[in-house]
Amino acid sequence: MKRLLTLSLVVSAAILAGCAAPPQQPVQLAPSTVTAKTVRIGVAMAALPKVDTHLPGADCLLCYAAAAMMNHSLTKHVVTLPPEGLPTIKAEIAQAITSKGGTAVVIPEDIKVDDLPKFSAQGSNLAGKDYTTLRQKYQVDKLVVISVSTLGAERLYSSYIPTSDPKGVFRGVGYMVDLTSNAYDWYLPVDVLKSSEGPWDEAPKFPGITNAYFQALDAGKESLLTPFK
């Protein structure tokens, strides 16, 4: 009986470990990747998320309701903040590539990464989704994708209790996929949190949090642009 229990625990652990995909590690962009004139690089973005207040840790239904109520006036202000400079980031990246001698094309529509099929092969630095179909669609050899997942203010919770002050947040990822091999030529996760200087709880305009939001936005955008400069 004891042996059977041990065996079933080992098998379960092996199955669970096999299911968990290792997180993609950052891949540095080689300068020669963007300077080759014969390689066409498309620059695209996923749809920008709504600027909002995020409350990780307030996971139960009642916890989230209480946290949302507690932060209602902050949320009311945060949703009015613009994602300034983000819609133009793909044009700026394309301009940076062109100024280094490369050939860049801005893809005007948003990329819907979730709609792409899964890539069958697995391996180091291979994209999980199959981007190779986009080579024919956009007539490019490589594709830069900027995907912002979280924008606004973030306040950590432990069930009902806030465990941090609200901070400006910018979270996303930038990557370049080779549309022949489906491998990453560049992969950069960006996670920026900026605290308010001075008190944060200054309704209705929350100047400290507003400033922190723009600081996070600027830092996040700069992180994504720097590899191409």
Added chain:
Amino acid sequence: MHVCKLNASARERELKSIKKRGGGLLMAGVFAAALSGTPLSMASESPAAPVVSLVDTAARPSLSWSPILLDDGLVPYRGVVNFDTAGMGAGPMMYPAPGVAGLLVAVLTHGVMVESAKNSQKTKMQEDADRVVSDYPSVLGEFKLKELAQQALGRVKTAGGQPLASAVDHLKDGWRVVLKPVFSMTQDQKGLLLDHAVEAYPPGAGEPTKVSVRVVSRPVVAEQPGEWWRANGGAHLKDESAMLMAESLDIVLAGAGGAHASVDSLPQQTVRYLEGGVKKTERAHLLAQNCNRRLFKTLRGDFLSVPAPQDAEPCLPQSVANQ
């Protein structure tokens, strides 16, 4: 000391450059006033553009004013602290509560404990940051507020100042400015910041206006910034502190004289500057700029004075300006 005085053709080039940079609309009247020495009085109007001064030594408004120092302790210095990583983690909490009342007590207790832990964490982060100024005991252990104030008052450009006083009811006919400076040094020791929470009492018996001014020093370029600050009994540190304080007083007095534009019509922008060796950004409204410094009003309504960008047109040397 360099001054920024432009001849006619250079003024034309600078005007074109400003329009091209989109750095705000230039008010010709303000520009002429700045060069002719006429005091700037903007607050009573509804200006549509930021004030752009092209000279570092533009004439400042002349006011009758008295600096007040309520105590003569040591000049406070601390370390610049970054609270970006402050806070406890996120995650669920299992409350061992038998009923609703028990749950409420458990949640309240949890709240008190977390709040206490957060405050302790922030206090410790500030204490750790303050270690950067612990390298200057011989300088900071003797540098008193009166000495700082006297040095600063010798550099203030606004005319009409009276000698340093120690009581608010001194000189009721003029502005009385209570000095409360706090300095912070960046962790790389390359920069000094002044946070000056000034109380400005108007002439007569009015209530004071609280004005907060942050002045950021130009980054130190020495290889060993700590050694540079400590040299000659801390002369550089004291000198820079006095310069920052003088700058803050000129900003406050310019406001008292009505020089600063209303921000209602000014666009917000993301300002980038160096705080020591670290790039910083601030969302603010540009009020004025010259070859040396830029003045902003933050979202909180405080003043922020930062060095002009490194690629800005340099000020002309005094010897050239005097030709």
